[in-house]
Amino acid sequence: MNTEANSNSTWSNDDIKKLVSDENGTLDARIYNDEALYELELERVFARSWILLGHEDHIPNAGDFLNTYMGEDPVLLVRQKDASLRVFLNQCRHRGMKLSRDDSGNAKAFVCTYHGWAHDISGELIDVPFEEQAHCDRLDKHEWSPLQARVATYRGLIFANWDEEAPSLDEYLSDSKPYIDVMFNRSEAGTEVIGGMQKSIIPANWKLAAEQFCSDMYHAGTMSHLSGVEAGLPEGVALNDIEIPNEGNQFRAKWGGHGTGYFVDQPGLLQAIMGPIVTDYVTTSPQAEAASKRMGSSMFGQRMMGQHMTIFPTCSFLPGINTIRTWHPRGPNAIEIWTFIVVDADAPEHIKEEFRKQNIRTFSTGGVFEQDDGENWIEVQKVFRGNKARKTKFNVQMGLGDSTTEHPDFSGRIGGVYSEDAARGFYQHWLRMMTEPSWDTLKP
Amino acid sequence: MASLIDIDNIISSPAADLALQHEVQQFYYREALLLDNIKYEDWFALLDDDIHYYMPIRRNRMQRYGKVRSNDLPEYTNKHEFAHFDDDKTTMNGRLRKLLSDYSWSENPASRTRHTVSNVIITEGEEDNTLNVCSSFIVYRNRLETQVDLFAGERHDVLRRSDNALGFKIAKRTVLLDQSTILSNNISIFF
Numbered sequence: 001m002n003t004e005a006n007s008n009s010t011w012s013n014d015d016i017k018k019l020v021s022d023e024n025g026t027l028d029a030r031i032y033n034d035e036a037l038y039e040l041e042l043e044r045v046f047a048r049s050w051i052l053l054g055h056e057d058h059i060p061n062a063g064d065f066l067n068t069y070m071g072e073d074p075v076l077l078v079r080q081k082d083a084s085l086r087v088f089l090n091q092c093r094h095r096g097m098k099l100s101r102d103d104s105g106n107a108k109a110f111v112c113t114y115h116g117w118a119h120d121i122s123g124e125l126i127d128v129p130f131e132e133q134a135h136c137d138r139l140d141k142h143e144w145s146p147l148q149a150r151v152a153t154y155r156g157l158i159f160a161n162w163d164e165e166a167p168s169l170d171e172y173l174s175d176s177k178p179y180i181d182v183m184f185n186r187s188e189a190g191t192e193v194i195g196g197m198q199k200s201i202i203p204a205n206w207k208l209a210a211e212q213f214c215s216d217m218y219h220a221g222t223m224s225h226l227s228g229v230e231a232g233l234p235e236g237v238a239l240n241d242i243e244i245p246n247e248g249n250q251f252r253a254k255w256g257g258h259g260t261g262y263f264v265d266q267p268g269l270l271q272a273i274m275g276p277i278v279t280d281y282v283t284t285s286p287q288a289e290a291a292s293k294r295m296g297s298s299m300f301g302q303r304m305m306g307q308h309m310t311i312f313p314t315c316s317f318l319p320g321i322n323t324i325r326t327w328h329p330r331g332p333n334a335i336e337i338w339t340f341i342v343v344d345a346d347a348p349e350h351i352k353e354e355f356r357k358q359n360i361r362t363f364s365t366g367g368v369f370e371q372d373d374g375e376n377w378i379e380v381q382k383v384f385r386g387n388k389a390r391k392t393k394f395n396v397q398m399g400l401g402d403s404t405t406e407h408p409d410f411s412g413r414i415g416g417v418y419s420e421d422a423a424r425g426f427y428q429h430w431l432r433m434m435t436e437p438s439w440d441t442l443k444p
Numbered sequence: 445m446a447s448l449i450d451i452d453n454i455i456s457s458p459a460a461d462l463a464l465q466h467e468v469q470q471f472y473y474r475e476a477l478l479l480d481n482i483k484y485e486d487w488f489a490l491l492d493d494d495i496h497y498y499m500p501i502r503r504n505r506m507q508r509y510g511k512v513r514s515n516d517l518p519e520y521t522n523k524h525e526f527a528h529f530d531d532d533k534t535t536m537n538g539r540l541r542k543l544l545s546d547y548s549w550s551e552n553p554a555s556r557t558r559h560t561v562s563n564v565i566i567t568e569g570e571e572d573n574t575l576n577v578c579s580s581f582i583v584y585r586n587r588l589e590t591q592v593d594l595f596a597g598e599r600h601d602v603l604r605r606s607d608n609a610l611g612f613k614i615a616k617r618t619v620l621l622d623q624s625t626i627l628s629n630n631i632s633i634f635f
Contacts, residue, residue, distance in 0.1 A: 104503070198501055336625065
């Protein structure tokens with residue numbers, strides 16, 4: 001895709017490159033609030049990146065579909081008769097009406113409610129009312145079917161990408177896979193979804209949320225979630241009585257802007273979020289030991305705790321907590337958050353139930369942790385209305401220059417748990433997507 | 445499995461005794477004042493030990509599936525699925541503890557809320573000392589400088605007779621919010 005095509009933007013590539021400095025650890029607040037930059041993001045980031053749409057378990061049977069989004073484009077994700085997946089624009093090629101308005105369901109066909117153009121579950125236009133009289137048989141139905149996206153899966157997660165030339169999902173995930181596997185490859189049975197997609201819309205830029213899940217253990221260890229921690233403490237235990245963990249690491253993908261961080265052997269934060277039952281399940285139970293065996297590493301199977309992770313741009317999840325979400329952008333000033341929960345498919349029922357209840361208690365729109373994230377993000381966004389505030393230079397310098405690629409336990413580029421190297425990687429990849437039109441230079 | 449709510453039974457139920465209707469409504473008005481005046485501890489004290497505070501997620505469903513609230517493809521998530529709230533006494537106590545913390549940024553400074561409760565329909569409870577009560581609510585929230593949120597919905601309560609000052613405790617509250625995508629940055633208040 002030629003990103004130069006959007007030549008009416010007020011932003012030149014040279015100007016965009018001044019907004020983010022990986023080397024100096026700085027960024028310009030306009031990346032969070034500028035309308036023209038956002039329009040470029042839709043074309044250069046969201047139309048070229050792999051976007052998380054859901055989990056295989058959302059649509060197990062032929063005809064099962066999920067109505068979702070890639071950026072601001074509504075798409076239908078549909079299971080085919082041969083078990084393959086299709087993703088196509090949820091828009092009729094006649095006058096643009098949606099082909100489906102169910103959040104999810106099972107369909108034999110998708111019929112536009114405007115003039116009745118009918119499509120099969122693969123998205124092919126198959127029937128047009130009064131075809132003989134209206135089109136005199138001149139309509140090439142294949143040509144006038146909705147736009148199809150590429151679809152690929154990794155460990156049950158379904159991603160889609162509009163760009164034919166983008167690298168495969170496999171290449172795109174780069175060296176981040178072992179860190180994804182901590183949540184999604186714990187057993188042969190894989191993961192399944194706890195039903196229900198929670199959606200909420202909040203007035204904040206998508207990068208605030210995506211980068212926080214990529215790189216920011218700092219907010220959890222310092223101020224943001226103190227009251228969330230307090231909500232989970234046993235009676236008689238005060239906030240002052242507990243020690244916030246501080247030993248752990250952060251990983252920055254060598255390509256792609258993905259990142260993760262975690263404590264090592266310090267279950268304190270995980271305990272506060274998920275309670276003792278889930279904490280034991282993911283760190284010491286026979287299932288946790290089996291996960292270590294499967295991954296060939298007790299570090300990856302049992303000892304990384306309170307992990308956060310983002311696959312660029314908008315797929316974020318918390319291994320051990322098992323919330324996963326897509327941050328759908330809605331203009332520079334809003335995110336539509338779509339959250340679901342996964343569990344090990346072979347986990348005992350009471351463990352699945354505990355994951356469900358603790359996620360509702362902590363990482364949902366009413367959750368005692370997520371409530372305060374929502375508060376931070378929208379307040380940050382409000383301040384950007386100021387003429388000075390909207391272009392403030394921000395400090396992203398924690399752990400600058402401290403990462404190593406020779407960590408004894410962890411593959412890839414590794415820093416300390418309170419580093420911001422993954423954030424720098426996230427923004428550096430954003431910058432490359434925004435300024436490099438060709439995959440010849442951009443590819444891994 | 446029964447539907448989440450037997451709405452037909454509520455619609456067809458006879459009108460409650462006037463004194464009882466008055467008593468229950470007065471309880472709700474006072475309960476609303478507790479919430480609207482951030483008397484958190486007093487409000488949480490109204491939740492009985494077996495409290496189930498529940499708010500399922502609501503989905504968009506085409507009517508071709510039959511009744512949208514039927515059991516086959518319900519509009520609401522079921523009890524094994526994700527929800528906005530699914531709390532017992534212990535987790536509600538945790539929420540209270542959060543609210544009383546100095547670090548509860550989502551409610552510090554506190555929201556200004558106005559709980560308006562109406563359309564109260566009382567039906568017989570399953571125990572001698574309980575009532576099933578359906579009501580509608582509109583909750584206005586104004587927060588910090590200019591944030592405004594509006595929540596509307598239905599409550600299905602089990603109220604249990606109590607010797608507390610307000611005469612009842614809440615044994616069960618199912619909140620059916622009239623939103624699919626939540627239009628607020630969080631749900632840090634109670635209904």
